[in-house]
Every structure is written in structure tokens, then in C-alpha cells.
Amino acid sequence: MTAPRRSRTSSRVGPLVARTEGVPTLDVDALLADRGTRIIVCCGSGGVGKTTTSAALALRAAEQGRRVVVLTIDPARRLAQSMGIETLDNVPRPVPAVDGSSGGSLEAMMLDMKRTFDEVVESGASPQMAAQILANPFYDAVSSSFAGTQEYMAMEKLGQLHAEARRTGAWDLIVVDTPPSRSALDFLDAPERLSSFLDGRLIRLLLMPARGPAKLMTAGVNLVTGALAKVLGGQMLRDVQTFVAALDTLFGGFRERAQRTYRLLQADGTAFLVVAAPEPDALREAAYFVERLNEERMPLAGLVVNRASPAARGGLSAEQALAAAQRLDEAAQTDQTDQTGETGETGEEAGGSAAGDGVTAALLRLHADRARIVARETRLRRRFSTVHPDVPTAVVPALSVDVHDLAGLRRVGDLLAHTP
Amino acid sequence: MSPRTPAPDSGPGTDWDGVRLHIVTGKGGTGKSTVAAALALALASRGGTALLCEVEDRQGIAQLFDVPPLPYEERRIVQGPDDGGALYALAIEPESALLEYLSMYYRLGRAGRALDRFGVIDFATTVAPGVRDVLLTGKIYEAVQRNKRTKNARRYDAVVLDAPPTGRIGQFLNVNSELAGLAKMGPIRSQADNVMGLLHSDRTRVHLVTILEDMPVQETADGIEELRRAGLPVGGVVVNLARRAELGEEERDRALSGRLDPGLLRADLERVGVRASSTLVEALADEAREHAERRELEEEQRARITALGVPTYELPRLPDGVDLGGLYELAAELCRQGMA
Numbered sequence: 001m002t003a004p005r006r007s008r009t010s011s012r013v014g015p016l017v018a019r020t021e022g023v024p025t026l027d028v029d030a031l032l033a034d035r036g037t038r039i040i041v042c043c044g045s046g047g048v049g050k051t052t053t054s055a056a057l058a059l060r061a062a063e064q065g066r067r068v069v070v071l072t073i074d075p076a077r078r079l080a081q082s083m084g085i086e087t088l089d090n091v092p093r094p095v096p097a098v099d100g101s102s103g104g105s106l107e108a109m110m111l112d113m114k115r116t117f118d119e120v121v122e123s124g125a126s127p128q129m130a131a132q133i134l135a136n137p138f139y140d141a142v143s144s145s146f147a148g149t150q151e152y153m154a155m156e157k158l159g160q161l162h163a164e165a166r167r168t169g170a171w172d173l174i175v176v177d178t179p180p181s182r183s184a185l186d187f188l189d190a191p192e193r194l195s196s197f198l199d200g201r202l203i204r205l206l207l208m209p210a211r212g213p214a215k216l217m218t219a220g221v222n223l224v225t226g227a228l229a230k231v232l233g234g235q236m237l238r239d240v241q242t243f244v245a246a247l248d249t250l251f252g253g254f255r256e257r258a259q260r261t262y263r264l265l266q267a268d269g270t271a272f273l274v275v276a277a278p279e280p281d282a283l284r285e286a287a288y289f290v291e292r293l294n295e296e297r298m299p300l301a302g303l304v305v306n307r308a309s310p311a312a313r314g315g316l317s318a319e320q321a322l323a324a325a326q327r328l329d330e331a332a333q334t335d336q337t338d339q340t341g342e343t344g345e346t347g348e349e350a351g352g353s354a355a356g357d358g359v360t361a362a363l364l365r366l367h368a369d370r371a372r373i374v375a376r377e378t379r380l381r382r383r384f385s386t387v388h389p390d391v392p393t394a395v396v397p398a399l400s401v402d403v404h405d406l407a408g409l410r411r412v413g414d415l416l417a418h419t420p
Numbered sequence: 421m422s423p424r425t426p427a428p429d430s431g432p433g434t435d436w437d438g439v440r441l442h443i444v445t446g447k448g449g450t451g452k453s454t455v456a457a458a459l460a461l462a463l464a465s466r467g468g469t470a471l472l473c474e475v476e477d478r479q480g481i482a483q484l485f486d487v488p489p490l491p492y493e494e495r496r497i498v499q500g501p502d503d504g505g506a507l508y509a510l511a512i513e514p515e516s517a518l519l520e521y522l523s524m525y526y527r528l529g530r531a532g533r534a535l536d537r538f539g540v541i542d543f544a545t546t547v548a549p550g551v552r553d554v555l556l557t558g559k560i561y562e563a564v565q566r567n568k569r570t571k572n573a574r575r576y577d578a579v580v581l582d583a584p585p586t587g588r589i590g591q592f593l594n595v596n597s598e599l600a601g602l603a604k605m606g607p608i609r610s611q612a613d614n615v616m617g618l619l620h621s622d623r624t625r626v627h628l629v630t631i632l633e634d635m636p637v638q639e640t641a642d643g644i645e646e647l648r649r650a651g652l653p654v655g656g657v658v659v660n661l662a663r664r665a666e667l668g669e670e671e672r673d674r675a676l677s678g679r680l681d682p683g684l685l686r687a688d689l690e691r692v693g694v695r696a697s698s699t700l701v702e703a704l705a706d707e708a709r710e711h712a713e714r715r716e717l718e719e720e721q722r723a724r725i726t727a728l729g730v731p732t733y734e735l736p737r738l739p740d741g742v743d744l745g746g747l748y749e750l751a752a753e754l755c756r757q758g759m760a
Binding site for chain 1: 447448449478522526528530534535539540543546547548550552584585588592594598599601602603604605607608633634635636638664666680684685688689692693697701702703704705707708710711739740741
């Protein structure tokens with residue numbers, strides 16, 4: 001049995017006892033200003049604001065003088081519209097209304113996985129062969145409908161953008177959003193998975209009819225081909241073989257590029273930002289990612305915790321607030337009984353409590369809720385930082401509205417960089 | 421539907437009587453796993469046997485229910501009192517699902533091991549796009565499909581699937597249609613047709629979890645449209661993490677326009693012995709304004725959800741997060757609202 005792709009039993013990496021010093025702060029502006037930073041990869045589990053963070057960082061970098069291209073995977077429609085990338089043409093387009101006074105610029109694009117795949121085919125195969133592949137029904141399903149392709153194509157596109165940046169000098173910073181996959185780690189595994197397949201025996205077996213001198217037909221091969229035919233049906237096995245044979249010429253180049261991109265991600269100019277929300281699942285995935293990046297020797301720049309609840313002010317704890325609310329309720333009840341007893345009026349009209357209608361008690365309960373939520377989030381973040389004390393962290397407070405224009409992105413950028 | 425006598429507390433009927441497979445999806449971060457777990461508990465509380473499945477390799481069920489990581493095996497995680505219903509859980513893992521499928525339907529013997537040696541299993545479960553989804557949906561089908569004639573297998577009155585997020589749900593559930601298009605005939609074709617038959621039938625519903633924010637609600641609306649286009653049966657919308665309605669409409673208006681009287685606040689606070697510093701009074705008024713702002717945005721989103729025209733349920737945001745106790749509370753809430 002092959003080892004599972006990611007083992008849940010792999011050990012944590014980090015100190016064994018808690019340290020006393022605080023969490024280092026992620027200096028976003030220093031990261032963006034460093035000309036050595038050439039690629040920023042934002043990763044994290046779904047729904048934590050990866051795309052918004054990527055776009056905000058890219059905009060901030062551009063307005064501070066970097067020439068930036070941002071690759072988003074699946075932006076919300078309105079955000080895409082505001083960046084002028086709602087049309088899918090798979091090439092970066094200048095974002096309008098970016099302040100270029102510092103000499104920077106911003107281009108943006110949305111990954112079109114099918115188009116990217118088509119380009120791989122068209123650039124790697126003869127026109128005749130390419131046409132044949134593009135018309136294959138398996139190709140259609142794999143390139144447009146099947147889960148898993150996005151991870152491969154995100155790597156491919158990043159490689160292309162990097163090559164173009166070097167060739168034309170059009171950009172000096174690439175910001176990448178990662179696919180909203182089942183796990184944020186999937187795209188890191190793409191090259192290795194592909195290699196294990198291409199170096200494996202299965203591909204030779206699948207290519208047999210195309211390349212196949214009969215002398216390779218060992219007993220094992222017969223056994224496997226027989227089993228495959230039984231499970232898939234003879235026709236489907238032949239279709240798969242035709243498809244793999246057609247793609248065969250492309251695989252080598254594709255793998256080579258994926259491996260190159262993988263090495264690029266390990267290089268000095270790359271900075272990974274792990275994005276999370278102050279929720280157990282998101283922080284657990286973030287911790288896992290931090291450990292994994294460490295293992296792969298990928299350069300981690302820091303952790304961004306989005307959607308943090310704003311702290312409760314006023315120095316009143318949740319318990320105190322709840323107790324006070326309860327006393328107010330009781331007082332109001334007593335008043336009401338007294339009043340109705342004496343005058344027959346309803347308590348609401350003549351309420352003895354100063355604000356009369358229980359508003360103060362309601363505010364105290366809201367305050368208690370907020371204090372409890374903040375305490376919980378703080379506890380969750382502390383748990384993360386105790387185990388990973390060296391990860392610089394930026395905490396971004398939750399916004400009360402969704403971000404769907406450049407002004408909103410600027411605001412997120414300010415919050416990321418802790419500038420008011 | 422259920423051969424058992426219903427538990428005494430089960431109401432006259434729920435919104436989804438007759439549904440065997442509940443698929444729960446939602447945008448990342450909306451708490452779909454929590455809702456799936458609460459729904460499974462709620463269904464089991466009606467006296468039957470329910471199965472909760474996860475497919476994303478996260479061990480989310482184990483964490484929610486505070487039990488050791490689940491193996492690829494249907495494990496009972498909750499048994500109701502007096503035989504009053506049970507909840508089983510299964511973390512579906514594509515590799516094991518494939519091996520199980522092969523041994524269940526084909527007697528491959530030595531050839532099966534050869535498939536593994538040649539990297540076929542690995543290829544199918546990790547390299548080839550799409551195959552994972554075929555295997556995961558296939559296993560769900562098998563669990564739902566069991567009947568009295570199925571030997572040595574537990575029957576479930578309801579199966580709840582903690583499914584991939586909304587952005588991927590159409591692709592995930594439709595993978596078998598794609599597959600049927602590729603396999604014109606043969607065993608794969610008939611398997612794909614069977615799974616599709618179940619997913620498109622009256623025995624299945626896809627529920628969507630959202631929070632009251634613009635993007636998740638938009639994604640919910642888009643998701644419903646996509647599911648309907650694909651002929652997949654849309655169930656209900658579960659609004660999760662809803663804020664408490666502490667303030668009435670009029671008070672919210674006052675909070676928004678800054679007309680909460682600080683003098684009255686101060687007097688109230690002093691009355692119950694809280695030192696009413698001006699920071700505290702200001703903070704409370706600010707918090708009330710922010711709360712009212714949020715509530716206003718939430719009302720807009722709630723209206724959009726109502727306009728979707730599907731049954732809607734609402735679960736509160738628990739300030740201390742969802743622990744086991746919280747999960748039971750949410751389950752009770754779903755029962756009360758008629759979802760289960």
C-alpha cells in the first residue's frame with residue numbers, strides 16, 4: 001500500500017515548552033518594500049479571505065512603487081468587477097484607478113483552468129496532435145469539470161507568469177492566491193504526484209498499445225490489464241489508453257515546469273503568507289500548513305488572521321456585564337410589580353429603571369457576548385502562537401461590510417500593515 | 421419510511437420526511453460541518469439510525485464529537501437513551517473506498533494486489549483528477565442504498581453528508597454525469613447511472629449553509645441556481661452564526677443615530693453597582709451602534725435569503741464557540757424548527 005499523501009501522524013515542529021516573549025508582528029510594508037520579494041503566495045483554508053488579502057497586498061505593493069501582477073483563483077464577482085477582471089481571458093489586465101504616483105502598477109488576472117490547460121496542449125504538441133487532444137472527451141472532462149486540475153493549472157500559470165516577468169521585466173512582484181481546495185496543501189503536492197505517476201509502471205502499461213512491443217507483456221502486466229478491463233470495461237480502458245497516449249508527449253514538459261515552479265517556491269524571493277480566521281478549523285489548517293512549509297523548506301513570511309472581532313472596551317468583563325444585566329432585569333421586574341400593584345399602569349410606560357425599557361441590560365448582554373468572543377479568539381490565537389512562536393502575525397479586524405472596490409482593498413491593506 | 425416506531429418526541433412530521441440522503445454544503449467558514457453534525461444528531465434523535473459522513477480528510481467529526489480520529493469504518497458515536505436512536509460516523513477516504521469497491525464487486529484476488537503494485541490505486545486516488553469524487557459519491561450511494569437484503573450491513577434511516585464547499589458542490593455531485601458521458605457502457609457506466617439516479621431523486625436533498633454576509637449569501641444563491649440547472653434537488657438554507665436580536669427595531673434606530681441617552685445608561689449602571697466611567701458608557705453605545713449596523717446589513721441578507729423561496733432555518737452564534745454541548749443545542753434547534 002502506498003503511504004497516504006499526507007500523514008496525520010507527522011510530528012509538530014517547534015519548541016517543546018512555552019516561551020515567554022510575545023508574538024512577533026508581521027511587517028507587511030517591509031515585506032512589500034523588499035525588492036528581493038518577488039513572489040508572495042497566500043494560502044489557507046476556504047472562507048478565510050485569501051483572495052481579498054492577496055488583492056489588498058497587491059494593490060498596496062503597487063501603490064508603494066512595485067510593478068505587480070496578482071493571480072486570483074476564484075474571486076467574488078464584485079471584487080473581480082472592480083479590478084476589471086471579470087472577463088476571463090487568462091492574461092493579466094491593468095487594474096484601473098490604481099495610484100501610480102510612486103512608479104508602481106497593478107495588473108490582475110483570474111485563473112481560467114481550462115484555457116491554461118489548452119495552452120499547455122497547444123504549446124507542447126503539434127497542431128494536428130493538439131487538435132486531436134482538444135477534441136478528446138476525456139480531455140474535456142479533465143480540463144473543465146474534474147476536481148484536482150485547478151491545483152496543477154495554478155502551478156503552471158505561476159510558472160508562466162514568472163517566466164514572463166523575467167523575460168519582459170513587466171513585473172517585479174507576483175502575488176498568488178491559491179485554489180480553494182479541500183486542503184490548502186494540495187497545490188504543493190501537484191508536481192510530486194505527477195512525477196510519481198510519470199515514473200511509475202502504470203503509465204508504461206497504459207502506453208503499451210501505442211508504444212508496445214509485445215516482449216514487455218509480463219505476467220504482471222497481463223494481470224493488471226485484465227483487472228483494469230474488468231473494472232473499467234474494455235471500451236473505457238481503450239479510451240483511457242488513447243487519451244494518455246495522446247498526452248504522453250506533453251507530460252514530460254509539464255512535469256519539468258511543475259518541478260521548476262516547485263523549486264521557485266523554495267527560493268529566497270518567495271514569501272508564503274498563511275491566511276486564517278480566528279476559528280479552530282482555520283487555525284488548525286494554518287498550523288498544519290506552517291509545519292508543512294517548514295518540512296518542504298518553503299520560506300514562510302507570516303500568518304494573517306482575518307476577521308478578528310474588535311476588542312470589547314470599557315474594562316467590564318463578560319461576567320460582570322452579565323451579572324449587571326441580570327440585576328437590572330430583576331430591578332425592572334420589581335419595579336413593574338410595584339407599579340402595577342399601586343397604579344395599574346404597565347411597567348413599560350412608567351418603568352422605574354432609568355432607561356426604562358431594558359436597553360441598558362441589552363447593551364450589557366451584547367458587551368458580554370463580544371467579550372466572550374474576543375476572549376475565545378485570543379485563546380485560539382495564543383494556542384497557535386505558543387506552538388509556533390516564531391511566526392510573525394498580523395491580525396486584521398473584521399470589517400462590517402464586504403470588500404468589493406479598490407477603496408475597500410486599500411483599507412484592508414492599511415489594516416494589514418497596522419497603519420490607521 | 422422508517423420501519424421503527426418513532427420515538428415519542430418526534431413531531432407530526434418534519435420538512436424532509438422521506439429524504440434518506442441529506443447533503444450539506446456551504447461556503448468555507450460558514451460552519452457547514454457543524455450544521456451537518458447537528459442535523460445528523462437531530463435526525464437520530466427521532467429514533468432512527470443516522471450516519472454522518474465526511475469526505476474531506478479533515479477528521480472534523482472526531483473533533484466536533486470529541487472522539488478519537490475515525491478510521492475508515494462506520495463507528496457509533498452517539499447512542500440515544502432507551503434504544504432511542506443512534507448516530508454513526510464515517511470518514512470516507514478514497515483509497516479505502518476504492519479497495520472496498522473492488523473487493524465488493526469484483527473478485528480480483530491477486531490482480532487486486534497487482535493493481536496496487538502498479539500504482540493504479542495511488543493514481544486513481546491522488547493523481548487523476550475527478551476519480552476521488554467518483555469514489556466518494558460511490559461510497560455514499562452504497563451506504564444509502566442498503567436495504568433488508570443487504571447482508572451484514574447496517575441500514576440507516578438517514579445519511580448526512582458533510583459535503584465539499586458550495587464552490588465545488590456542483591462539480592462534486594455531477595462527477596458521475598461526466599463519467600457516464602465518458603463510459604458509454606460497461607460496469608463504470610452502470611455504477612455512474614445508479615449514483616446519479618439517487619442524487620437526482622426525491623430521496624436526496626442538498627442543504628446550503630450560509631451566514632448573513634454578502635458573499636456567502638451570493639454564493640448560496642449561485643449554488644441553488646447551479647444545483648437546479650443540474651437537476652439536483654435543493655433542500656433548505658440554514659442561516660448559521662446569526663446574531664442575537666437583543667435590541668428592538670426602535671432601539672437599533674436610536675443606537676444608529678447616536679440617540680441612546682448616556683445619562684440614562686449611566687444611571688442604570690450605577691443603580692446596579694457598576695462604576696459607569698465615561699469610557700464604559702461610550703463603549704457600550706459604540707458597541708450598540710456597531711451591533712445595529714451589522715443587524716441592518718443582516719436584515720438585508722435575510723431578505724435576500726427569504727426571496728430564494730426555499731425553507732429556511734436559523735442557528736444562533738454561540739459566543740463560546742461550538743463544543744459538544746453547543747452542538748446538541750443546535751441539534752435541538754433544528755428539531756424545533758422542523759428541519760429534522
